[in-house]
Amino acid sequence: xxxxxxxxxxxxxxxxxxxxxxxxxxxVLSSDNGADGLSLVREHKPxxxxxxxxxxxxxxxxxxxxxxADAAIAEIxxxxxxxxxxxxxxxxGMTSGADDYITKPFRPGELREAASAQLNRREMRAAATxxxxxxxxxxxxxxxRHQLARLYExxxxxELSEKWPSxxxxxxxxxxxxxxxxxxxxxxxxxxxxAMTTEELSDTVxxxxxxxxxxxxxxxxRHMQFVGEALLAVFVDSADTLxxxxxxxxxxxxxxxxxxxxRVHKYLEGNFPHRHLPPFTVSVALHSGPVTLAKLQxxxxxxxxxxxxxxxxxxxxxxxxxxxxxGWTIIASVPMLRGVTGAVRTGGRALVSLPGRSMPMDxxxxxxxxx
Numbered sequence: 001x002x003x004x005x006x007x008x009x010x011x012x013x014x015x016x017x018x019x020x021x022x023x024x025x026x027x028v029l030s031s032d033n034g035a036d037g038l039s040l041v042r043e044h045k046p047x048x049x050x051x052x053x054x055x056x057x058x059x060x061x062x063x064x065x066x067x068x069a070d071a072a073i074a075e076i077x078x079x080x081x082x083x084x085x086x087x088x089x090x091x092x093g094m095t096s097g098a099d100d101y102i103t104k105p106f107r108p109g110e111l112r113e114a115a116s117a118q119l120n121r122r123e124m125r126a127a128a129t130x131x132x133x134x135x136x137x138x139x140x141x142x143x144x145r146h147q148l149a150r151l152y153e154x155x156x157x158x159e160l161s162e163k164w165p166s167x168x169x170x171x172x173x174x175x176x177x178x179x180x181x182x183x184x185x186x187x188x189x190x191x192x193x194x195a196m197t198t199e200e201l202s203d204t205v206x207x208x209x210x211x212x213x214x215x216x217x218x219x220x221x222r223h224m225q226f227v228g229e230a231l232l233a234v235f236v237d238s239a240d241t242l243x244x245x246x247x248x249x250x251x252x253x254x255x256x257x258x259x260x261x262x263r264v265h266k267y268l269e270g271n272f273p274h275r276h277l278p279p280f281t282v283s284v285a286l287h288s289g290p291v292t293l294a295k296l297q298x299x300x301x302x303x304x305x306x307x308x309x310x311x312x313x314x315x316x317x318x319x320x321x322x323x324x325x326x327g328w329t330i331i332a333s334v335p336m337l338r339g340v341t342g343a344v345r346t347g348g349r350a351l352v353s354l355p356g357r358s359m360p361m362d363x364x365x366x367x368x369x370x371x
Contacts, residue, residue, distance in 0.1 A: 002119050003027045003044060007037030007051040007063065008081065013104070017050065017081075020108045021115065034058030038066055041073055048118050049078045068097040077118040077244070081106075099244045100252065101218075117248070117369040120342040172295040174306075176236045179222075179291040180250040180336055181308070181316040184212065184257050184284045185230035187324055191278035200272075204280065205229065208264045215256040219249040223293055223306050227317070234291055234308050247288055247339035251366060254284040254330050283329055285320030286366065287312055288336040318354040319361060326350065328365040337364060345370050 004021055008014040009032045018028045029044060031037035034051065035058040041049055049067070053060035060080055068074050077099040100114050186192070186208070193201055209231065216224050216233045224233040233253070235246035261282035268277050289312030296305050315333070323331040328348070337346065347365035354361055 001025050001027050002047040003029070004048045004050060004115065005037055005040045005044065005046045006030045007032075007034055007049070007055060007060070009033060009052060009055045013052070013081075017111060020111050021050075024112060024115075026115070032056075034060060034063035038063050041067060041076065042070065045073060046076065048115060049076055050081065050115070051078060052081045064097055079114050079118060113369045117252075117343050120370050174293040174295075176222075176234075176291050176293075178237070178246070178288060178339075179312070180235045180246045180286060180288045180339070181291065181312055182216070182221075182233040182235065182250045182254055182257075182284060182286055183227075183230060183316045183320045184254070184282055185320055186261075187281045187283050188278045189229050192280065195275070195277050204264060204268065207267065208260055208280070208282070211260040211263070212257050215260060216253050219253040219256075220246075221250075221253070223308060225306070225308075230320075232308065232313070232316075234293065236291075245339055247286075247336055248343050250286055250336075251332070251340055251344050252369070254286055254332075254366065255368065257282060257284055258329055283320060283323035283331070285316050285323060286330065286332040286336045287316040287319055288333065288339055289315070315354070315357075315361065318357065319352065319363060322352050322354065322363075326352065326365070330366040331363050332366040334362040334364065337366070343370050344368070 004026050006017055006028055014030055018030055021028050029040050031040055034055045051060045051063055064078055080098045080101045081104055082101055083104050099118055102110055102114055212231055221233040222236045235250040237246050265280040268280055291308055291310045291312050294307045294309050296307055319331055344366055345368045347367050349364040351360040352363045
């Protein structure tokens with residue numbers, strides 16, 4: 001059975017976490033501080049580490065830094081436990097190499113989902129090896145996407161050059177052969193705008209997007225920007241996130257955004273019980289492919305802005321528009337799902353027709369992290 005090392009100085013929380021994990025069949029070794037816990041990790045080389053942040057002798061951040069610096073144990077996934085008051089510091093943990101975090105107090109189901117997702121990473125690697133025979137087909141499909149992206153970028157660059165002339169040149173652009181794009185929109189925005197005052201609508205949308213921005217930022221988005229009342233985020237692999245790929249971080253962010261939307265809906269029900277307001281409903285699209293972050297110089301304001309370009313960007317926006325028609329809250333392309341095989345749970349699957357595209361896209365409903 002998988003072995004998990006747990007580091008938690010609070011005896012009650014330590015007992016609860018260990019009990020939940022053992023009930024699911026995992027072997028658990030526990031420590032009440034980061035130094036002893038790190039010794040357990042070096043001695044037993046577990047499949048997963050779950051650690052509190054605030055601990056005596058050595059805190060969670062110091063333990064994580066030491067773990068990632070030791071080549072023998074650097075690849076072991078780490079989940080951090082944090083309180084709501086420590087939320088502002090979680091970005092430090094994620095960029096230091098943490099694979100996930102859980103906010104206390106948490107439900108046992110949240111702990112199970114997070115642990116299962118990290119432990120399934122080994123199965124993802126095995127699946128990738130087993131699928132090596134498909135490399136020739138994969139290469140052909142990737143090459144086709146690259147060609148479409150290059151054509152799209154050249155056309156868009158020509159159009160943009162007249163509006164935003166740049167002195168930096170094309171060399172300043174950031175190009176990523178593989179990235180995951182997340183596009184979230186409020187489906188009922190028009191209906192809410194009709195039923196609410198400007199101040200009420202502003203407060204409601206701000207509640208959602210403040211939370212959305214935090215969620216996307218915590219999971220290491222390289223770039224995010226608003227598109228009307230919607231939000232586009234780009235996730236890429238970097239030195240800060242080597243232990244978990246961009247697809248899985250984007251999937252986790254998407255699930256967090258859906259939860260944020262539900263919380264805003266409950267807020268509206270509780271604060272406007274007699275108004276019969278439309279439901280606050282969001283939909284999210286996920287797609288992976290090559291992306292360029294074009295750096296554009298705005299001569300009017302002297303600012304440099306990043307603009308995500310590439311066929312993958314266009315496909316993600318088009319895919320999100322079909323989510324409501326399919327009845328799916330999170331719609332994910334199969335190219336994106338291949339990168340998180342074994343780590344997520346999906347529902348229906350279909351070939352989705354996209355406006356203006358000659359070929360449909362193979363996509364599925366993303367439901368949750370794998371359990």
